[in-house]
Amino acid sequence: MSRLILFNKPYGVLSQFTDRGSDGARATLSDHIKVPYVYPAGRLDRDSEGLLLLTDDGKLQARITEPKFKMPKTYLVQIEGDIDDAALRQLHNGVLLKDGLTLPAEAEHIDEPQLWPRNPPVRFRKSVPDCWIKLTISEGRNRQVRRMTAAVGFPTLRLVRWSIGDWTVEGLAPGEWRKIQV
Template sequence: MVYRYILFYKPYGVLSQFTDNSQTEKKRRTLKDYIPVPSVYPVGRLDWDSEGLLLLTNNGQMQHRLSDPRFGHSRTYWVQVENIPDTVAINKLQQGVVIENYKTRPAKVKLLPEPLLPPRDPPIRFRKTVPTAWLEMTLFEGKNRQVRRMTAAVGFPTLRLVRVAIAHLQLSGLEPGQWRDLTPAELQLL
């Protein structure tokens, strides 16, 4: 079998799966609308309302290794939050916060100048009286909606969430909806 390893820039409003199993009349966009490669599956997930780097493969062993929390590979996100987090909030995020009776593992968190990203469609809500800030958050685990729950737990709700890296794999060079195969150098580091 020939293994495929694909990096995809998942746009906002796209499911991290190839079919929409919802019972709603309006079907949502899925990976099938962007990636015409058969038999590949996402390694992990990005929520419908999140954007960024998604790795897909048909190598089940690799998929397991990258998804299993025991191996603890990093995932880096650029997170736009409501208001400006202070050092107390950032320290809490770095040390781990309790979300749904679970304390998150320590994370790397820092304030980030506004990154150069393609505009989101639709754009985030804008309020003149409420400033926003960007954080770079690197996690070593992946619970459901973890970044959003963490920022909310310290009082700074997430407005926009973009995954920019999975371990050494980077989002740079891709636009929303684009995909490419991993390079031999990227694959060797996996």
């Protein structure tokens, strides 16, 4: 049996167990998870939140992270501005980034989700509206969601990975994790 850990990675935590930075003072997975021999299946940027999967099974790790398996990843994204149908169509059809055209994504405008507060909070500006979208992609380029929303004219303010495949962060507070057998 393989072990799989579903972790709700808080904002500001690195997706690794040690900080290789100059002072080593940034928060890491080791501040939250004390389970030996598990490793992240993919990454989630320090300034992003939500579901991070960890496993002790190399084959499962590859199935989760390898683009050829096209495991869907769903994000709840707060963006600057009020997104329009044209921008949603662009996201749906694929967006041209510096490293090529993205695969088509599922993209829809959603009501503000009921999430935990972010620490620190997203900067609020009265004069600039914001809204939320749900974006599902099946590839995992570096900072892809942020680059996609910026490319269609709506920069990302907050990024929460909600699910990977059938696994979800639902019911987990930031910093909490749950172990399941697969």
